[in-house]
Amino acid sequence: MLEQDRRDDTGPGADNGPARLDAVNRQLAEAYPELSPQLKLAAGYVLEHPVEIAFQSVRKSATAAEVTASTLVRLAKRMGFESFDQFREVFQSAVQAGPVELSGRASQLRSLASQTDDQVFLDVGDAAFDNIGRLFTADNQQRVREAARRLLAAEKIAVVGFRDTFACAYHFAYVGRIAMPNIQLIRGQEGGLLTELAPFGEGDVVVAFGFEPYCAETMRALEITRAAGVSAIVVTETMRSPLVPGASITFPVANATPHFFPSILSAITLIEVLLAECVAFGPDDLVDNVASFESRMRAMGAYVEQE
Structure with missing residues (x-):
């Protein structure tokens, strides 16, 4: 199927580089569980190091991936090339499309932070800036634009993430529910996962979060919703994730972080971007919902009013 997609990409109406790379990554992720051990090593390196694959020689990439050059060639052919x-x-093509430019404030903050000798503080800060930059x-x-389109078109949205x-x-x-009341958090408590997910089907979307070690409940939720025809948006740390x-x-x-627990900073930032995109490009009702929520909260005395 990718072979046809790749041929289509070369025409006048071709998708841009990032879209083509996304298609390759999706196929790699789908094929990953069935690959041989050597091809898995090669695929893992390709998924984790797109810039290196773009500019390194095949031999250098093979050495870094701890496989032979012929293994990388076999992987490329396996993908239809x-x-x-x-x-x-x-x-x-994707790398040359370039990243969206970030504000220079991150560099300024790093410069200020370097004036202290607290290495743990600096290491956590370095990891945080790097994680956000990669997003x-x-x-x-x-x-993000495509995900927002799917979320706005969904009848119901289930959100899954455990531990x-x-x-x-x-x-x-x-x-999200402030603007989009059709969002439901799936808790799966007391064996209720199947019951909570039963109402979801075709035309609905599930948003799933999961980092290694991957939770069995998250895998089960994706299996249930996939069988029901629910479209999945997955947030994870690698295309090799079993959630993909x-x-x-x-x-x-x-x-990545020096902290003892995986960082959720990028995932939280992605949430903000996704929901902002939905409100920005969604119907006026979403803005009205936000205004109505704020009014209700103030009327109920939920906020401290300053004189």
């Missing part, structure tokens, strides 16, 4: 160079062109790229911008990513799911559901197969859209977000 005639040669590794043709495969690499997809990565070069705001041209290909993710395109994914380390429950905070992400809760934040998405709490903030079957997903309509996947956001691989960086979660």
Whole structure:
């Protein structure tokens, strides 16, 4: 199927580089569980190092991936390409599209932070800036727009995230429901996962969060919703994640940190971007819902009023 997609991409109406790379990444992720051990090593490196694949020689990439050059060539052909160079062109095109420019304030903050000798503080800060920087790229911008379109078109939206990513799911559901009342947080408490997911079917969307070690409940939720025809938007840390197969859209977000627990900073930031995109491009009703929510909260005395 990718072979046809790749041929279509070369025409006058071709998708841009990030879209083509996204298609390659999706197929790699779908094929990953069935690959041989050597091809898995190669695929893992390709998924995690798109810039290196774009500009390194096949031998250098093979050495870094701890496979032979012929293994990378076999992987490219497995993906429907005639040669590794043709495969690499997809990565070069996407990388050359360039990241969305970030404000220079991050550099200023790093400069200020360097004036202290607290290395833990600096290391956590470095990881945070790097994680956020990896989020705001041209290909993710395109994914966000498509994800917002799917969310706005959905009849119902289920949000799933357990243990380390429950905070992400809760934040998405709490903030999202202010504008979009059709969002439901799936808690799966007391064996109620199947019951909570039973009302969802075709025309609905599930947003799932999961980092390694992946929760069995999240896998089960995706299996249930996939069988019911629900479209999945997955937020995870790698395209090799077992949550990826079957997903309509996947956001691989960086979660590295010196902290003892995976960072959810990028995932929370992605939530803010997705929901902002929905309100920006959605119907006027969403803005009205936000205004109505605020009015109700103030009327109920939910906020401290300052004189």
